[in-house]
Amino acid sequence: MxxxxxxxxxxxxxxxxxxxxxxxxFSEWNIATDISSLKFAGFDNFIKMFSDNVFRISVKNTLxxxxxxxxxxxxxxxxxxxxxxxxxxxxGLLRLAFYLPNISSMVAVSIVWMxxxxxxxxxxxxxxxxxxxxxxxxxxxxxATSLISIVIVGVWQRIGYNIIIVLAGLQGxxxxxxxxxEIDGANVVQKFRYITIPGLNNTLFFLTIxxxxxxxxxxxxxxxxxxxxxxxxxxxxxxxxxxxxxxxxEIGYASAMAWALFALVFAASAxxxxxxxxxx
Numbered sequence: 001m002x003x004x005x006x007x008x009x010x011x012x013x014x015x016x017x018x019x020x021x022x023x024x025x026f027s028e029w030n031i032a033t034d035i036s037s038l039k040f041a042g043f044d045n046f047i048k049m050f051s052d053n054v055f056r057i058s059v060k061n062t063l064x065x066x067x068x069x070x071x072x073x074x075x076x077x078x079x080x081x082x083x084x085x086x087x088x089x090x091x092g093l094l095r096l097a098f099y100l101p102n103i104s105s106m107v108a109v110s111i112v113w114m115x116x117x118x119x120x121x122x123x124x125x126x127x128x129x130x131x132x133x134x135x136x137x138x139x140x141x142x143x144a145t146s147l148i149s150i151v152i153v154g155v156w157q158r159i160g161y162n163i164i165i166v167l168a169g170l171q172g173x174x175x176x177x178x179x180x181x182e183i184d185g186a187n188v189v190q191k192f193r194y195i196t197i198p199g200l201n202n203t204l205f206f207l208t209i210x211x212x213x214x215x216x217x218x219x220x221x222x223x224x225x226x227x228x229x230x231x232x233x234x235x236x237x238x239x240x241x242x243x244x245x246x247x248x249x250e251i252g253y254a255s256a257m258a259w260a261l262f263a264l265v266f267a268a269s270a271x272x273x274x275x276x277x278x279x280x
Contacts, residue, residue, distance in 0.1 A: 025256040045256035077162030110224035169203030
């Protein structure tokens with residue numbers, strides 16, 4: 001009885017839509033028409049993905065975003081968490097400050113970053129000019145830098161959550177290990193490498209899996225800041241799925257790509273788990 005409401009919500013808003021997406025992925029249906037226009041298409045939608053250049057670019061951009069964002073966000077959060085845990089005062093206030101981006105509205109955050117990235121009058125480029133950079137990056141307006149701009153926002157937004165998790169993991173490492181290492185003459189780098197990193201193995205594994213899943217689903221910054229542009233330089237898979245379903249009215253093709261996204265997330269998570277087991 002206690003869990004029935006959650007179960008009903010799960011079935012109505014999670015499981016049934018997933019199953020319907022599976023059915024729609026084998027069909028053709030214009031979402032602007034009624035259900036009677038739905039036609040069985042077999043594997044046509046899946047075959048179409050292999051010849052769709054925008055789909056391939058979106059997958060590539062998603063992978064690039066993941067490969068850069070995940071390790072950078074985890075590495076920076078690890079460094080900041082160690083500093084916050086041992087070397088600063090006002091830890092509670094700083095933890096709150098770092099965590100605020102994670103609970104802030106991503107739409108509002110994206111608009112703020114759009115202003116920061118303005119090529120002509122943005123604070124970032126004005127700061128770079130004061131340092132002597134004559135031709136600062138175009139950021140969101142440049143095909144070579146638009147995706148990197150999205151990565152920067154992603155790292156900034158994710159790092160606070162990672163710090164909180166790493167701080168929790170640090171509490172599980174016995175201080176006696178650090179004391180013994182100091183007696184043996186270990187320096188700060190050696191203690192970090194041989195005690196902190198191994199002690200956070202399970203924490204870092206969890207963060208890696210969650211960050212991979214989160215990065216494959218990046219959408220809001222792309223939708224608000226670039227709309228996948230310039231051209232397709234910052235188009236990612238979830239944005240292309242949204243565009244195909246609700247702008248091009250190709251709900252069947254969008255559902256097929258959604259299942260392809262699931263396969264990518266599953267494969268990436270499985271590889272990470274296999275690597276972790278081999279290390280153990």
